[in-house]
Amino acid sequence: MTNKIKELKSKAIDPVYVREFLSDHGFACESIFHQPSLTLESLAQQLLIPLPQFARMQLLRDSKGYVMAILPLDSSLDFLTIKNELGRDFEMAWPEEYSALFSKLNSHSIPPLSGLFGMESIIDADLIKNSFIYLPDGSGEGLLKISCEDFVALQNEPKILNMAIDLSGGQLGKGIGMSSKSKLMREKIANLDSLPPMPDVASKLLNMSTDPETMAEDIAGVIETDPAIVAQVMHYARSPWYGYKGEINTVEEAIFSILGMDMVTNVALGMSAGKVFSIPSEGALSAPKLWRHSVYCAALTEGLSRAMPVRYRVKPGTAYLSGLLHNIGLMIVAHCFGEEFHTLSMQAEEHPEEDVADIELQLYGMIHTEIGAELMRRWNLPEKVIQVMRHHHNEQYDGEHQKEVLLVLLANRILAGMNIGDEKNTELSAELLEKLGLDEETVCSVVDGIFEEHSAELDAMVTRLAA
Numbered sequence: 080m081t082n083k084i085k086e087l088k089s090k091a092i093d094p095v096y097v098r099e100f101l102s103d104h105g106f107a108c109e110s111i112f113h114q115p116s117l118t119l120e121s122l123a124q125q126l127l128i129p130l131p132q133f134a135r136m137q138l139l140r141d142s143k144g145y146v147m148a149i150l151p152l153d154s155s156l157d158f159l160t161i162k163n164e165l166g167r168d169f170e171m172a173w174p175e176e177y178s179a180l181f182s183k184l185n186s187h188s189i190p191p192l193s194g195l196f197g198m199e200s201i202i203d204a205d206l207i208k209n210s211f212i213y214l215p216d217g218s219g220e221g222l223l224k225i226s227c228e229d230f231v232a233l234q235n236e237p238k239i240l241n242m243a244i245d246l247s248g249g250q251l252g253k254g255i256g257m258s259s260k261s262k263l264m265r266e267k268i269a270n271l272d273s274l275p276p277m278p279d280v281a282s283k284l285l286n287m288s289t290d291p292e293t294m295a296e297d298i299a300g301v302i303e304t305d306p307a308i309v310a311q312v313m314h315y316a317r318s319p320w321y322g323y324k325g326e327i328n329t330v331e332e333a334i335f336s337i338l339g340m341d342m343v344t345n346v347a348l349g350m351s352a353g354k355v356f357s358i359p360s361e362g363a364l365s366a367p368k369l370w371r372h373s374v375y376c377a378a379l380t381e382g383l384s385r386a387m388p389v390r391y392r393v394k395p396g397t398a399y400l401s402g403l404l405h406n407i408g409l410m411i412v413a414h415c416f417g418e419e420f421h422t423l424s425m426q427a428e429e430h431p432e433e434d435v436a437d438i439e440l441q442l443y444g445m446i447h448t449e450i451g452a453e454l455m456r457r458w459n460l461p462e463k464v465i466q467v468m469r470h471h472h473n474e475q476y477d478g479e480h481q482k483e484v485l486l487v488l489l490a491n492r493i494l495a496g497m498n499i500g501d502e503k504n505t506e507l508s509a510e511l512l513e514k515l516g517l518d519e520e521t522v523c524s525v526v527d528g529i530f531e532e533h534s535a536e537l538d539a540m541v542t543r544l545a546a
Contacts, residue, residue: 093183094218097190101223106233109224110216119152119188119215126222134206134214134230136191138172138180145172145180147193149234150203154243159475161201161242168478170469171445173453174266181217188215190223193235200234203243207231260444264419268450271415277458280305281351284344285459295340299330301347307354308347311540312338315346318536341396349377349403352458354544356407356414363428364420364435364501366545369409372500374541377402378533379490382525383517391516393482401467404460405487406501408451408468409435419443427501435501436472448472472502474511485514493526 101108113122123133130153137148137156146169148156162168177186180196191214193200206212212230216223231237277285283301287293302308309330315321316333327333334343353373358366380402384393413420419442426438436446452469463480470476471487478484489511491502512518529537 092181092195092217094185094216094221097192097195097217098223100195101225101233106225106229108229111213111222111224112220113222115219122222123152123213128213128222131205132209132211132213134191134212136189136193138177138189139169140172140176141167141169143167144199145176146199146201147191147196147235148201148242149191149193149206149237150243151206154203154205157242157244161240162475164240164242165201165238168476170449171261171265173268184217185215185219188217188219190214190217192230192233193237194233196235198235200237201242202231202234202237202239204239204241205243207239260442264443264445267416268454271454274411274415274454274457275355278351278355280308281348281458284348284351288344288348288461293340295331295334298340298344298347299334302330302343305347305351307543308350311350311543312343312346314536314540318533339396341394342399343396345396345400349400350544352460353404353407353410356410358410358413358545359421359424360545362421362424363431364409364413364424367541369406369413370541370545371538372494373403373406374537374544375494375499375529376405376487376490378529378537379493379526380486382529383486383490383515383522386517386521386525388516391482393486397461397463397483398486400461401464401483401487402490404455404464405467405471405491406447406451407455408447408449409501411451411454412447432503434503474508482515485511489515489517489522493522497530 098110100106111126113126119133119135120130122128123130131151133152134149135152137150139146139148139156146167148161148169150156158169174186177189181189184190207227207230209227211224212227213222213224214230215221225233280301284298287297287301302312312330312333313327316327316337321337325336327336330343334340338346353370358364358369360366377399380393380398381395384395384398387393409420412423423435423438423442426442427433427435430438436448439446448469448471452465455465455468463483466476466478466480467483467487470478470484471491474485474488476484489507491500492505492507494500495502496505507519507522512522
């Protein structure tokens with residue numbers, strides 16, 4: 080990238096400046112003006128532009144910052160390949176981030192020219208096999224046709240990867256394109272005004288959990304304002320699960336004698352946070368089915384965490400909360416996007432052999448794991464719980480909270496073998512167990528204990544939460 084382009088890092092770029100810069104610096108390009116269009120895919124069809132020659136950008140981020148991913152219009156990003164090649168675990172940026180970074184450009188037509196924005200970039204190798212490349216100019220009413228050589232020269236030291244999945248030949252390529260589906264859904268989420276506020280009990284408990292001066296009586300005082308949560312905490316403490324022989328009559332006694340502050344806080348936090356969402360009572364993704372999955376996952380993750388060797392161990396309270404809330408993205412979709420959820424539930428019922436995540440991608444270009452993780456950040460839930468929401472289907476996850484993520488993944492695979500939940504993979508690989516310090520015999524013992532001795536208690540909790 081030339082020094083002239085580097086100087087543009089700090090400038091606010093607008094569509095006119097894009098064209099003037101290309102002209103002033105000898106980059107030959109053809110301008111193509113058009114009527115405003117909802118999607119780039121429909122625009123390409125109108126102008127008879129081959130989709131593999133049409134470049135689009137997708138803004139990614141990780142702990143190191145933003146990266147502009149550039150790929151053909153008929154493709155979707157393969158995040159696993161990107162991670163394997165670059166060692167970075169990206170998430171897709173949200174519409175408000177596009178607005179902040181590209182404030183003078185049409186958010187649907189950001190020019191995929193990373194050099195103009197001083198931004199890191201990665202480019203799909205197939206895109207630059209074309210002699211010429213078409214790209215939006217940022218106005219929403221114009222395209223540019225530029226040689227591949229000049230296109231690459233306008234990037235900020237790009238990394239070239241085979242990082243795209245071709246969607247043109249399959250179901251995902253039909254109708255509105257994947258990139259537009261994802262963008263439309265993200266805009267709906269960004270503009271969402273119906274996400275319930277965090278319940279008062281959950282908010283107070285969350286604040287207390289980070290305050291070293293919090294006492295058991297403080298936690299008990301908050302929990303006792305919600306009779307349903309009190310009932311569940313007391314039920315848990317009196318359960319044969321913990322084998323306590325004495326009487327438990329108050330939340331404070333449950334904390335001191337059996338569960339401890341961490342466990343009680345997380346049981347109450349999970350119940351309080353989860354029960355605010357309105358979920359249909361019928362269908363493949365009904366409230367009873369979603370809560371059965373979540374409650375059994377919470378019980379399994381807690382039980383498995385207690386069976387882990389000390390050097391591997393996840394706090395049981397954290398394990399429980401992560402298991403109970405890991406699928407809250409589906410509950411959020413049900414509560415906030417009723418039409419989309421109804422279609423998803425119908426498709427899941429008609430195609431039980433398909434992963435729910437695959438159906439979600441077909442319908443709206445993203446999956447509930449990302450929706451849940453991003454929206455729960457608005458509630459300031461612990462980061463380890465957020466990462467479980469985001470990555471609990473990804474066995475290759477190796478981030479800071481790997482054990483929490485893999486523990487929930489393991490529980491989901493066990494439940495999949497019992498036809499509970501949305502996971503389809505039932506493999507308990509030796510590598511997965513090794514990372515958690517567990518073996519098959521230990522896992523089977525925990526599972527048998529939960530399903531043979533405590534399923535009635537768990538089902539009763541499901542009924543209360545799903546009511």
